[in-house]
Amino acid sequence: MRWWIARRTHDAAQPEEADATDLLLSAYLDDDLAPAERDAFERRLSDDARLRSDLAGLREVVASLGNLEELRAPRAFTIAAEDARPPRGFSRLELGVRVGALAAAAAFVLAVGVDLQRGGSNERTAGDTVAVRSAAESTSSEYSAPAAPAAGGGNSAGVATAPERSLTPPTDTAAPASAPAVVPTTFVTQPTAAAATTTPASSAQRQQDQPSTPTPSPIASRTPGGANSTSTTTSALQGAAAPTTTPAVAAAASVTSAAAPALAPVLTATATPTPPRPTPTPTPPAPPKADAATPAAVQGSGSGSTQVAPALPADSITSTPVAEERVAAPSIAPSTGSLGAGIGTDSPSGRVIVPAPAANDDWGQAAVRVSVTSHEGIDSVRASEFGLGALALGLGGLTGWFWYLRRREAAANV
Amino acid sequence: MTEPPTTDAAPRDDFPADATAALVQRARAGDVAAFNQLVLQHQDAAYSLALRFLGSPPAAEDVTQEAFIRAYRGIAKFEGERFRAWLLSIVANAARDELRRQRRRPQRSLDAARDDPDQPALDPPDSGPSPETSALTGELRGQLEAALRELPEDWRMVVLLSDVHGLAYDEIAAATGVPVGTVKSRLSRARGRLRDLLRGVREPAGLPGRLEDRR
Secondary structure, eight states: OHHHHHHHHHHHHHHHHHHHHHHHHHHHHTTOSOHHHHHHHHHHHHHOHHHHHHHHHHHHHHHHHHTOOOOOOSSOOOOOHHHHSOOOSOOHHHHHHHHHHHHHHHHHHHHHHHHHHTTSSOOOOTTOEEEEOOTTTTTTOOOOOOOOOBOOTTOTTOOOBOOOOOOSOOOOOOOOTTSOOOOOOOOOOOOOSSSOOOOHHHHHHHHHHSOSSOOOOHHHHTOOOOHHHHHHHHHHHHHHTOTTOOHHHHTTOOBBOOOOOTTOOOEEEEEOOOOSSOOSSOOOSSOOOOOTTSOOEEEOSSTTOEEEOOOOOGGGOOOOOOTTEEEEOOOOOGGGSGGGGOOOOOOSSOOBOOOOOOTTOOGGGOOEEEEEOOOHHHHHHHHHHHHHHHHHHHHHHHHHHHHHHHHHHHHHHO | OOOOOOOOOOOOOOSOHHHHHHHHHHHHTTOHHHHHHHHHHHHHHHHHHHHHHHOOHHHHHHHHHHHHHHHHHHGGGOOOSOHHHHHHHHHHHHHHHHHHHHHHSOOOOHHHHHHOTTSOOOOOOOOOOOHHHHHHHTOHHHHHHHHHHHSOHHHHHHHIIIIITOOOHHHHHHHHTSOHHHHHHHHHHHHHHHHHHHHHHHOSSSSOOHHHHHO
C-alpha cells in the first residue's frame, strides 16, 4: 500500500514538474521572462543537458509551426450585401416566447387586478352561486369550521366573526361531556325572501322523501362547544330577530367562519323555527321532534365552532337536508344596511353565513343559514394566478436568456 | 551558454497596414466591395485556421464563410489596429461553435454508411498520416499536422493562433475567452506535447520521449 501511494505521488508529481519546466521553456522562447528570471534560467540551462535538449526540441516545434504554409482556400469567401445583412426581427421561437411572455404577464396582471377589485378577499358577491349540500351528506367530512369566538362587535344583527384558524383538519374527536347540549342539525329548507332560492316544491318534496327523524350530525357531535361560540350564535339569532332588519339586509347577515380547508364539502344548514304565520314557502308537513331540553343549535362543522341558538320549542325544528341544491349566495354587501356591517371575518377556507330574517319576520321566522362554502373555486382562481405568474416568470426568463445569447454572440463577433 | 530567445513564427500579415486600415474604414461605412477585398486578403489564413482546428474541409469552409459574415456584421465595432488578429478570433469562435454543434449532432457511422449499398461512398476527410506513418515518410510537415490533431482542442487552438498565425498572448486570450495565464499554460503544454509526439515518431524504438516518461 505504501508502495502504491508512493508511486501515485511520484507519478502525480512528474507531470507537474514537467509542466513547470515546459512553462519556463516556453516563456523563455517567447522572451516572456523577466531579466532576473532569464539569467537564472540560462544558468540552469548551462548545467542541465536534459533541459537543453528539451529546449532544442521545443524550439524546433515552434519553428516548424511557424513555417507551416497557409492552406489555400478552395473558393472565394466574398459575401453579398444581402447575405451580410443582419437578420431582422426575431426567430419564430424567440418571437413566440416573447409574445407568450407578454400574454402571460397581461393575464397575470388582469387576474390580480380583478381579484383586488373584488376586495382582495374571498368574498363572494351576490349572484354568485354556491353549491349547497346538506349536513347529512357531509358526514364523511373530516373538516370542521372553527368556533366563532365573539359576537360581531356591536352589530345588532349579531354577526359573529371568527378569527383565522389553522387549516389543519381537526381530528375526529368526540365532543367533551361538558359541551353544551347539541341538537342534531335539524334543518329545513326555508327559502326566505332573500336568502335562499330553493324552490318550495323541491323542498317540500325533499322533506317528504327524507326521514323525519332528526339525524345527529356527525360533524356536530364531534364538535366541542364553547362559551364564545354559544354566545356568538345566540347573539346572531337575536340580532336576526331584530325588527328593524330590512329585507335587503336580512340576507346579508353572515357569519364567516375560518377554517374548513379548501376541499371541505359545502355545507348549508338552515334551521328554521316554526313560523308563526304562513310564509311563501311551503311549510314542511311533518317537522321532526327534537329534544325539548336541548336548545336548537346550529353547528358550524368544526372543532370549537359550536354555535348554539336559543332554546326553541322542540317541535319547532324541522329537518331536511338540502342535498345538492344550488342557492344564490345572499347579498353581503356592507352598504345594504345597518346589518350589512356584519360581514363575517374573511376566511381563507370557508365561512358561515347566517342571514337575518326579513323585516317583517319575527324570531320564529328567522332562518338561520349556516353555510360553509368551499373555497375550492377561489383556490383554483389563486392557483391559476400563481400558475400564470410562474408561466410569466418562466417565459420572461427564456426571453432574458435569448437576449443574453444575442448579446454574447454579438460580443463574440467583435 | 546564452541562447537568445527566438521565434520563427512570424506574423503572416503581409499586407500594408495603411491599405488594410483604409479598407476597414470603407467596410465600416458599409462598403461590401471593400470588405470583400479584405476577405480575399485573409481568406487563406482564415481557412487554414479553421481546417487545422476542425480537420474537415467542408466544415472549415462553412466556418470560414460564417466567420466572414460575422465579421462584416460586426466590423462597425472593430476599433483595433490588427484586423487579421480580430478576424482570426472570429474564425476561432466560429470554429469552436462548429465543434460544439458537431458534438450535439448525431454523427453518422462510417461503418453503417459503408455497409449500405444505396448510400454513396463517403469521402472521409483526410486525417493525414498517423505519427507512425509520418515517421516512415520522414516529412516534418505531415508529422506536425498529425501531431496537431492529437492535441486537445483548447491547446490546439492556442498553439495554432500563437505559433502558426502569430497572435500575441492578449489577442489569443481575447479570442479564446481565457486569461493570459491560461493561454501561456496551454501554449507551453501544447508545445511540450508536440515535441514529445515528434520525438516519439522519430525515435520509435529508441529513447522514449518525455511523454512516455510521464505516463
